[in-house]
Amino acid sequence: MSTQPVPAPKPAKSRLLQDGRDMFWSIGPLIVACIVLAGVLGMCSFQGTGPAEGPVPTYDAPGALQADAEALKIPIRLPKLPQGWQANSGSRNGIDGGRTDPASGERLRAVSSTVGYLAPSGMYLSLTQSNADEDKLVGSMEADLYPTGVEDVDGVTWVVYSGGDRDGRPGEPLWTTRLNGPTGAAQVAITGAGTTEEFRTLAAATQSAAPLPTK
Template identity: 75%
Template sequence: MTMPPEPGQRVSGHPGTEPEDAGHHDSGGDGAGYAVPGPRPAKSRLLQDGRDMFWSIAPLVLVCVLLAGVLGMCSFAPAGPGAGPVPDYDAPAALQADAEALRIPIRVPELPEGWRSNSGSRKGIEGGRTDPVTGQPVRAVSSTVGYLAPSGMYLSLTQSNADEDKLISSFAPDLVPTGTEEVDGVTWIVYQGGERDGRPAEPVWTAQLRGPSGPVQLALTGAAGTDEYRTLAAATQSQSPLPVS
C-alpha cells in the first residue's frame, strides 16, 4: 500500500513532469521543502487618493488657460461685460430694397449726428388692412429699421400699409391710446399699456402720412425717451417717399 506523503515532504512526479512545487524557491533552513508566497505588488500611487490625480492634470489645465489667453479666446473684465460693437446696418439701402419689394411708400429718416441704425426686418400682417375696393381684410406688409440714439437707447421705425389698429396690435394686443404728441404739425397718437414677454409694453407712437404714392402708417417704439421719439418722428415725416422703379 502506498502511504500518503508526510506534510512538507517533496513528492516526485513521473519522469517528464514538473514537480508539484515547481516555480517555488526553497527558503532553506527549517522551512526546506515548503512553498513560500512572495510579497504583494505595491499599489499604484495614482490609486491612493485624489491628490495625485490633481497634481497630474493641474499642469495641463494651466497650459490650456495660458493658450486661450494668448489666442484672445477669453478675457478678464473686473467691471463685468461691456457693451459690444454696434452692428453696421445700411438703413438707406435696406429701406430702398424694402420699397422696391413691398411696393409701399417708405421714407429714409434724416437723423442728426450720433444716431446709428443697427437692424432691420420685414414682416406680413394677416388681415392687416381693409381692401378699399372689396372692403375685405387682406394681408398687410411692413418694414422696420432699428436705431440707437446718442444716449444708447433703442428705438425702431415701422412703415406699413396696415390699418392703424392692426399695426398697433402687432406690437401688443392690449395697447390702448392714451394721448397725442404734436410734432411739427403732425399728430402722433400714443398707445400704452399691455405686456410683452411678461413686462410692461413699451409705448408706441403712430401717425398716418399721405403722399402722391398713397398713405403709409408709421409706428415708433422702444426704450428711448420722449425727446428721442420726437427726433425720429420729425426726421421721418419730413422726407419724401423713396422712388420705386
C-alpha cells in the same frame, strides 16, 4: 527516468472576483476621457456666455429701406436724423388680415418694414412703416396696448399708445400716425425705450422725408 508532472494552468479569474485594482485599470481610461471631454464642453459653454463685446452693429438703413420700397411696393421714407443716431438692425414682416381693401372691404395681408436705431443716449427705438390699418399694426407690434393721448409734431398728430406687460412691467410706449404721399398712404409707428424728445426727433425726421422713389 522519472518525469515531473506539468502543473495545470490557473483558470482565468472570474469577473465577479476581480478586485478594485482590476476595475480601476479597466475603467480608468474611460474616466480620463470623460473628464477631458467635460472640460472642453465647459470651456465652450463659458466662452459663449456674457454680454457681447465690441462696437455696436451697423446697418445700411438707406440701402435696406430702398430695397424694402422696391420689394414691398409701399411708401417708404428714409428719415434724415441728427448726428449721433445710428441704425443697427432691420427686418420685413407680414400681417395676415392686416389691411382692409377700400373697394371690396376684404381683409388682406399687409406688409411692414422696420429699422432699429440707437439714439445718442444709447437708447433703442424702432421705426416701422406699413400698409396695415392702425389697429392691426399696433397689435402686431405689442399686445394689450391702448391709446392714451396724442403728440403734435410740427403739425402732424401722432397717437400715443401705452400699456402692455413685459415680465410684470409696463410695456414701451408706441406712437403712430398715417402719412399721405403721392404714391399712397403709410401707417408709421415708433416704439422703444427712448425719451419723449427722442421719439419726437425720429417722428419729425420721418414725416418730413419724401417716400423713396421706386422703379
